[in-house]
Amino acid sequence: MKVLAINPGSTSTKIAAYANETCLWNQGIEHSASEINAFACVGDQYKYRIASVLKLLEEKGTPLECFDGIVGRGGLLNPLVGGTYLVDDDLVRALHNAPGGEHASNLGGIIAYHLGRSINVPVYIVDPVSVDEMEPVARLSGLPELPRMSQSHALNMKAVARKVALERGTTYQDLNLIIAHLGGGISVAPHCKGKMIDVNNANNEGPYSLERCGTLPAYHLVKLCFSGKYTEKEVVTKLHKEGGLFAYLGIKDGRIAEKRMNEGDLFAKLILEGLCYQVAKEIGAMATVLAGEVDHIVLTGGLAHSEYITQEIARRVSFIAPVRVIPGESEMEALALGALRVLNGQENALTYEV
């Protein structure tokens, strides 16, 4: 079986071709800011991105017609359980309408749908950002009109969970894990017997990350919003793109922060330590969700390449459970394997309820 996987980010589209579990090639297409900014909304970019995918396939000498299925990253849909979803007309409409907000990942299913329809093969999305398997008690925030929402790096976390299970000769459904995805955004989630029963919303809760602010003191945030200094859009950008490490150090790259720390910059050290401290604290909180029954803590994402960061977190949480580090992310593989599980009949595709 051959599968084409498509993962759109804000400035790039990652494409990979798989023959069963084997990756034939995996390549990113960079989109310039001027090209992307020419579109009024994210959904409008799909024809432009389809053209770049077709161009890459031609360069690779891989005809679109060779694929048995196409899979895209799924985005900010209504809350839904994890799994592989068949992309039908309703789902494409939902991705265009962006019920959970605009996000480049909304384009994954849309691009895949149009390509799949042109060659008459099934199209899927896998474990979208809005996977929501939270228990009712986890949704309470303290204000009924502001329920907590599950928005996370579900795709990579669930792929990593399956990897750890395989290593242990067991299944995802038999383990209790706490997985921390440490990247541009940070998700920390307790996975209880195959379900992600809580998670900090990686867009606006939990630890600060390279560019996001995480949980903020609510009263002070209200004061900032009404200070007259910022528009709503500016505040949202501040929280989502200009918070965290960037707000303190003016950089979004963990490697540069660590280099500064190693050169004696004590402020850079404090900010990096703060990130690790907050991640460790969130892991501790999630251990209580599992009532302390934790088989493994797993650290993944780009920042898990850093020995300083993983050791600093492990130092504080290894009393809870053994810590396993799986650096980087395997989103392309996770997409391909999710589609293959359905194409090979190991799982049934789910249908998105509008």
Ligand SMILES: Nc1ncnc2c1ncn2[C@@H]1O[C@H](COP(=O)(O)OP(=O)(O)OP(=O)(O)O)[C@@H](O)[C@H]1O
């Ligand atoms: N050895 C390293 N030490 C410290 N930081 C590193 C190292 N290697 C990569 N990183 C950091 O990891 C970041 C990329 O992480 P990742 O690829 O998970 O993020 P992303 O895809 O941009 O965002 P997200 O994970 O939220 O989707 C880089 O910006 C870099 O700062």
Ligand SMILES: CCCC(=O)O
């Ligand atoms: C909401 C977190 C998902 C992402 O940033 O990719």
